[in-house]
Amino acid sequence: xxxxxxxxxxxxxxxxxxxxxxxxxxxxxxxxxxxxxxxxxxxxxxxxxxxxxxxxxxxxxxxxxxxxxxxxxxxxxxxxxxxxxxxxxxxxxxxxxxxxxxxxxxxxxxxxxxxxxxxxxxxxxxxxxxxxxxxxxxxxxxxxxxxxxxxxxxxxxxxxxxxxxxxxxxxxxxxxxxxxxxxxxxxxxxxxxxxxxxxxxxxxxxxxxxxxxxxxxxxxxxxxxxxxx
Ligand SMILES: *Cc1c(COP(=O)(O)O)cnc(C)c1O
Numbered sequence: 233x234x235x236x237x238x239x240x241x242x243x244x245x246x247x248x249x250x251x252x253x254x255x256x257x258x259x260x261x262x263x264x265x266x267x268x269x270x271x272x273x274x275x276x277x278x279x280x281x282x283x284x285x286x287x288x289x290x291x292x293x294x295x296x297x298x299x300x301x302x303x304x305x306x307x308x309x310x311x312x313x314x315x316x317x318x319x320x321x322x323x324x325x326x327x328x329x330x331x332x333x334x335x336x337x338x339x340x341x342x343x344x345x346x347x348x349x350x351x352x353x354x355x356x357x358x359x360x361x362x363x364x365x366x367x368x369x370x371x372x373x374x375x376x377x378x379x380x381x382x383x384x385x386x387x388x389x390x391x392x393x394x395x396x397x398x399x400x401x402x403x404x405x406x407x408x409x410x411x412x413x414x415x416x417x418x419x420x421x422x423x424x425x426x427x428x429x430x431x432x433x434x435x436x437x438x439x440x441x442x443x444x445x446x447x448x449x450x451x452x453x454x455x456x457x458x459x460x461x
Pocket of ligand 1: 266268289311312395433434435449450451452453
């Protein structure tokens with residue numbers, strides 16, 4: 233049996249320590265608990281000790297949990313690869329999507345967003361480690377994509393997300409996160425009002441916070457190891 237409450241506390245402690253080391257206020261960093269592959273009951277446990285934002289990657293798995301936990305009023309963040317035929321459900325079920333990397337998906341999400349709900353909060357995923365992954369938009373295309381997403385009425389562009397190549401070298405981790413921070417600053421200088429850097433996971437949240445992360449997405453450090461799907 234894993235003890236969610238104590239693991240959650242430990243992660244909050246890591247966030248606090250990292251923020252203080254970077255001379256930032258810990259409240260500037262939101263914790264998204266990544267509950268993919270874990271059952272609704274475990275999410276309930278985390279909610280009991282105050283966690284209210286959860287991240288999911290797999291739509292089918294997420295939908296049943298969102299339905300089962302509707303009474304809790306949780307905030308749901310979609311983090312996984314987007315498929316065109318899933319945009320309607322993503323647009324209806326989630327408050328945030330962190331993994332938008334092309335205009336076609338952005339447009340479909342905007343069209344799918346029910347008008348009675350507030351705009352879907354969006355982070356554009358940027359590919360900062362092109363050698364290891366294909367997801368995320370090319371940094372060269374970010375400016376055009378961000379400007380286009382910014383104008384969609386069903387969406388509210390909040391910032392950028394990245395998943396850098398895993399590395400044990402904290403300086404290498406920091407360099408990747410700093411690149412994302414600079415890209416966001418460039419967009420802000422062009423007049424886009426962005427306030428979010430979604431970066432940092434179980435293994436590298438300290439480096440991300442020292443480079444300005446405002447949302448860390450943490451799974452294993454809270455819920456334990458995942459079964460491989
Ligand atoms: C799974 C996942 C996480 C959480 O990763 P951990 O290593 O379990 O903390 C964060 N972000 C995304 C996009 C993920 O897919």
